[in-house]
Amino acid sequence: MSERQYDIVVFGATGFTGGLTAEYLAAHVPEGCRWALAGRSTAKLEAVRERLAAIDPACADLPLLQADVTDAASLRTVAESTRVVVTTVGPYLQYGEPLVAACAEAGTDYVDLCGEPEFVDRMYLAHHETALRTGARLVHACGLDSIPYDLGAYFTVGRLPADGPITVDAQIRADAEFSGGTFSSALTAFSRARHMTAVAKRRRAADPRPADRTIRTPSGPPTRDAETGRWLVPMPTLDPQIVARSAAALPRYGTSFTYRQAAAMKRLTTLVATGAGLGVLAVAAQIPPVRNALGKVRKPGDGPSAQRRARSWFQVRFTGEAAGQRVVTEFAGGDPGYDETAKMMSESAMCLAFDDLPETAGQVTTAVAMGDPLVARLQNAGLRIRVLDE
Numbered sequence: 001m002s003e004r005q006y007d008i009v010v011f012g013a014t015g016f017t018g019g020l021t022a023e024y025l026a027a028h029v030p031e032g033c034r035w036a037l038a039g040r041s042t043a044k045l046e047a048v049r050e051r052l053a054a055i056d057p058a059c060a061d062l063p064l065l066q067a068d069v070t071d072a073a074s075l076r077t078v079a080e081s082t083r084v085v086v087t088t089v090g091p092y093l094q095y096g097e098p099l100v101a102a103c104a105e106a107g108t109d110y111v112d113l114c115g116e117p118e119f120v121d122r123m124y125l126a127h128h129e130t131a132l133r134t135g136a137r138l139v140h141a142c143g144l145d146s147i148p149y150d151l152g153a154y155f156t157v158g159r160l161p162a163d164g165p166i167t168v169d170a171q172i173r174a175d176a177e178f179s180g181g182t183f184s185s186a187l188t189a190f191s192r193a194r195h196m197t198a199v200a201k202r203r204r205a206a207d208p209r210p211a212d213r214t215i216r217t218p219s220g221p222p223t224r225d226a227e228t229g230r231w232l233v234p235m236p237t238l239d240p241q242i243v244a245r246s247a248a249a250l251p252r253y254g255t256s257f258t259y260r261q262a263a264a265m266k267r268l269t270t271l272v273a274t275g276a277g278l279g280v281l282a283v284a285a286q287i288p289p290v291r292n293a294l295g296k297v298r299k300p301g302d303g304p305s306a307q308r309r310a311r312s313w314f315q316v317r318f319t320g321e322a323a324g325q326r327v328v329t330e331f332a333g334g335d336p337g338y339d340e341t342a343k344m345m346s347e348s349a350m351c352l353a354f355d356d357l358p359e360t361a362g363q364v365t366t367a368v369a370m371g372d373p374l375v376a377r378l379q380n381a382g383l384r385i386r387v388l389d390e
Contacts, residue, residue, distance in 0.1 A: 115145030
C-alpha cells in the first residue's frame with residue numbers, strides 16, 4: 001500500500017457532493033498527500049480541477065483518472081493505484097458494486113456515503129470475505145448516514161460502564177434540504193422493499209453475532225417524550241443497523257446493548273404530514289412510470305445553494321444509561337447532507353490513509369475501523385461531539 005501512486009482518489013468529483021468533497025480535501029489534505037480525481041468525463045474533471053486551484057494553486061496539477069462504472073478495467077486501475085478510494089457515485093444499488101469489487105480485490109480501502117441498506121448487505125455477502133483476505137477496509141455510510149449515529153453512540157457508551165447492560169436513545173432534529181442523489185436513493189429503496197427484506201435475512205444468517213452479548217434495535221409507533229414534549233418518530237433508515245454492527249464487534253457496548261433512534265418533531269401536524277408524505281412516496285415508488293417521473297423532479301447532481309446550506313443544521317442528542325449512571329451527549333453541526341457530509345467523508349478517507357488505526361479488514365463500520373481517531377478528527381474539523389450532561 002505504501003508503494004501506491006496515490007493516497008486518496010475521489011471518484012465522482014464532478015457530482016454535487018463529490019465536488020464538495022474534493023473542495024474540502026483541497027483545503028485540508030496534509031502536506032505531501034498524493035491525491036487525484038476520477039470520473040467518466042475528463043472535460044468535467046478538468047473543470048473541477050480548475051475550481052480547486054482557486055482554493056489551492058497546487059491543485060492545478062492534480063492528476064485526473066478516467067474511469068467508468070461500466071468499465072471494470074478502468075475501476076481496477078483506479079483501485080490498484082491508490083490506498084483509499086472515496087466515492088459519491090450513487091444510487092449505489094445501480095452504480096456502486098463494480099468499484100466495491102475492485103477495491104476488495106486490490107486490497108484498497110473504500111469509503112462511501114451510502115444510506116441504502118440493501119446495497120450494504122449485498123456488498124457484505126459478495127465482497128466481505130475477499131476484503132478480509134486482501135486486507136481492504138470497506139467502510140460504507142461515511143456521511144450523514146451513518147457517522148453521527150454510529151460515532152455518537154460510540155462516544156456515548158465510552159462514558160458509561162461496560163460491565164453490564166447499556167441503553168442509548170438518539171433523537172434527531174434538523175433543518176436542511178436533500179439532493180437529487182438522496183431522493184433517487186430513497187425512491188430506489190422504497191421500490192425494492194421485498195428485495196431489501198430478503199437480502200437482510202441472508203445477511204443476518206451470514207453475519208456472526210457475539211455469543212455472550214445481546215444487541216437490540218427495537219422500533220415502534222410514534223411516542224411523545226415526557227422531558228422535551230417532542231414527538232419521537234422511528235425512521236426506517238440504515239443507521240440503527242450500523243450502530244448494531246459496531247456494538248456486535250466492540251465489547252465496550254456492554255453485556256447487553258439496546259439502541260433506539262427517532263426523529264424529534266415539535267408539532268403533531270408535522271408528524272402527520274411527514275408520515276403521509278413518506279407513505280405516498282412509498283406507494284408511488286411501486287409504479288415504474290410514476291417512479292420514473294418522480295426521479296426527474298430532482299435528479300442526481302442537483303443540490304441546495306450555498307446560501308441555503310449556510311442556514312442548515314442538524315443535532316443528534318443521545319441519552320445513555322448503564323448501572324444507574326446517565327449521560328447526555330450531542331453530535332451536531334451545520335448543513336448535514338452536503339457540507340458536513342463532505343467533511344465526514346473526507347476526514348474518514350484521510351483517517352484511513354494516515355492515522356494509526358486498529359487492524360481491521362472486510363466490511364467494517366466507522367466506529368470499528370476508526371473509532372477515537374475519527375472522533376478527534378471531526379471535533380477538530382468543527383463538528384460538535386460533546387457531553388451535555390452527566
